[in-house]
Structure formats: structure tokens, C-alpha cells
Amino acid sequence: MLANPRGFCAGVNMAIQTVDEALKIVGTPLYVYHEIVHNRHVVARFEEQGVVFVDHIDDVPSNSTVIFSAHGVSPEVRNAAKSRGCTMIDATCPLVTKVHMEAVRYARQGFRIILVGHAGHDEVVGTVGEAPDAITIVESAADVERLQISDDVPLVYLTQTTLSMDDAQIIISALEDKFPQIKSPPSEDICYATTNRQHAVRDLATEADLVLVVGSKNSSNSVRLTEISENIGTRAYLMDDVTELRDAWFEGVNSVLVTAGASAPEDLVQEIVHHLEKTYGGKTEDRLVVEEEMHFNLPVTLRVMKQNA
Structure with a gap:
């Protein structure tokens, strides 16, 4: 049995197409901050074409072109790339960007944000970077039990986009049991x-x-x-x-x-x-099992570069 849907989603398609198009316009070396998507073969195929994947923005030479991976990056990384005079192409999945924007908005409103996700995952690192002083990561119901937060603190939870729905719901239920006042995101974060x-x-x-x-x-x-x-x-x-x-x-x-x-x-x-x-x-x-028709446009910076090429 061959499951449908499977494989590439709209965000991954967009990210991979972004690197493909940038290679045509910019040539090599072309730098990508973190793996463009988490797949060994995708990364290896791009490396064979001259793409350089880096884990530290300082490894990108000044005035180079750098693509941000589908998992998103923190404002700190963006600012560091800008200070180095880099041309930035943002291949962040729009559904990850949605979570980033929620984090920024709730932090500005004074909320304590509980982020359900895996600490250290590229996506979670980027989201936390949007409001580091306002976000606490929880990975399990046990983590929720250990939280000590006053009842008068406004709370909201957000989630990593790639979690198991079942696992996430266990943690969310634990949050709602312990903090009945906690808000949920305006719409589902799991993509x-x-x-x-x-x-x-x-x-x-x-x-x-x-x-x-x-x-x-x-x-x-x-x-x-x-x-x-x-x-x-x-x-x-x-x-x-x-x-x-x-x-x-x-x-x-x-x-x-x-x-x-x-x-x-x-x-x-x-x-x-x-x-x-x-x-x-x-x-x-x-x-x-279900039809998929989602499509995401290429990053604006890249579209402009294509028009001017």
C-alpha cells in the first residue's frame, strides 16, 4: 500500500525550488543557513551543485547570498546576516512564519507563551528567538507539571508545526488542566x-x-x-x-x-x-486518504531577483 498523501509538502517544495532558482540566478557558492529541509539526500544533492550549508551565520562570508531554511530563523540571525551585508532569501515555510508572528504578538501583549515542541529543533530555536524572555518550552506532560506560574499571569500555548497530533494533545490537555485560563492559538499550529x-x-x-x-x-x-x-x-x-x-x-x-x-x-x-x-x-x-492542493509562492526577494536577472 502506497499512502497518499506522502512526501513533499508545499513548504518543502517552496524551499527546494528556492534553492534551485537561486542557483540559477546567483550561482555558487550559495549559502544556506541550516539544512534547507531535514533530508540527507536533498542536502547532499545540493552540496554536489555547490551549495554550502552552515550552522553559524558567521560562516557566511560578508556580502554573500544566504537562504534561510524552511524551519525559520530568529531575528538575531537575520540581524547578523544583515550586518554582514548579506542578501537574504527567506525560505521559511509560511506555516512556521505564522507561529513566529503569533509569538511576537502575544509577547507584545504581555502573555507568557508555553511552546509545545522539541528543544533544540531548528524550528523551535527560531520561534523562541522571536521572544526569548516570554517563551517556555515544554516537551511532555511531566514538563507541564513542573511549571510554576502564577494564576494572574496571562498564558497562551503555541506548538511546533511538525508534532504528533496525539502527543501534542496530551501535553495541551495537561496545560489546560493545570492552567484553565490558558489561551489556545487562533488556529491550529500543527501544519x-x-x-x-x-x-x-x-x-x-x-x-x-x-x-x-x-x-x-x-x-x-x-x-x-x-x-x-x-x-x-x-x-x-x-x-x-x-x-x-x-x-x-x-x-x-x-x-x-x-x-x-x-x-x-x-x-x-x-x-x-x-x-x-x-x-x-x-x-x-x-x-x-486526503487530497492536498496547497501551494506557496517563492520568497519575495527571490521573485524580485528573477525579474531583474
Whole structure:
């Protein structure tokens, strides 16, 4: 069974297209702050074309072009790039930008912001950077229990966009139980693509003996897909590509669900499907759970650069 939707979301498509277009206009070396998306193959393919990925903005030479990854960056990083005279192209997913704007707005209104997410994840680091004095990160219900906040402090929670809906709801319920006055974001922060891919696994994994998730280990949304399958009771493996498949996984297995995280290229999925068909005589069945039609425009800076090129 081949899950639909799977693989690239609108934000990832936009980010990858941004680097592709910038390579045509700017050439190399082209700098990207953090991995453009969390996928080993995507990053390696760009590196082969001369793209340089950096984890510190100081590693970007003055007056160079730098692209900010889909996960977003803090104002501190933007200011540092500006002070170095860099041309900045912002490939932040608009749904991540939405969370940034919520953080800024609530901080200005005097709210204490509880950010549900994984500390150290690029997206969370960028969001916290918008209002570091106002944001507290919680990763579990136990973290919520340890919070000591006065009842008269206005509270709001926001979430990382790539969380498991189930895990997030456990933490949100703990927050609402402990702080009945806490506000929720104006609209859901967990993004449509994360939600849809999780729905697909939740709906289809019960029909499978094994679930294969194509994605990298540092891809939060890919890791969540394997966890959801395991929680349902279907064994799951996360892999970057077909080379990681093991024959032992398929002993006694008659049905396999194949899906992919939002940053995994489709050609990697197809290589795995072809391997299953060739090696085990498998037959592929497409299973559509929900249609996706979301599209994001290229960053304004890049569109202007294209017009002037």
C-alpha cells in the first residue's frame, strides 16, 4: 500500500525550488543557513551543485547570498546576516512564519507563551528567538507539571508545526488542566501536511503487517509517523533510502504500508517500491486518504531577483 498523501509538502517544495532558482540566478557558492529541509539526500544533492550549508551565520562570508531554511530563523540571525551585508532569501515555510508572528504578538501583549515542541529543533530555536524572555518550552506532560506560574499571569500555548497530533494533545490537555485560563492559538499550529500524513498512517497502518517510512532521522515529522504506527501496533522502520532495507523485516509479512515524511523525495519512495515488487513479487496499491492542493509562492526577494536577472 502506497499512502497518499506522502512526501513533499508545499513548504518543502517552496524551499527546494528556492534553492534551485537561486542557483540559477546567483550561482555558487550559495549559502544556506541550516539544512534547507531535514533530508540527507536533498542536502547532499545540493552540496554536489555547490551549495554550502552552515550552522553559524558567521560562516557566511560578508556580502554573500544566504537562504534561510524552511524551519525559520530568529531575528538575531537575520540581524547578523544583515550586518554582514548579506542578501537574504527567506525560505521559511509560511506555516512556521505564522507561529513566529503569533509569538511576537502575544509577547507584545504581555502573555507568557508555553511552546509545545522539541528543544533544540531548528524550528523551535527560531520561534523562541522571536521572544526569548516570554517563551517556555515544554516537551511532555511531566514538563507541564513542573511549571510554576502564577494564576494572574496571562498564558497562551503555541506548538511546533511538525508534532504528533496525539502527543501534542496530551501535553495541551495537561496545560489546560493545570492552567484553565490558558489561551489556545487562533488556529491550529500543527501544519496541514503533518496532520494529513499522520491521518494516512493512522487509517492505513492497521491493514499492514509492516510500515516503512521514508525520511531522515532528524526529520521530526518522519519520526512521528513511525511512532504513530508503533502506537497502533504495527511495526515500523524509518529509513533514508532502499539501501537500509533488511530481508529479516519481511519474514511472515504479507502487506506493507509505504509512506514518506514531508521532506523525503518521491524518487526514494519509488526505489523502495520497485525493490519490494522485484524482490518479493509485491503488487502496489495506491491508497488516497486526503487530497492536498496547497501551494506557496517563492520568497519575495527571490521573485524580485528573477525579474531583474
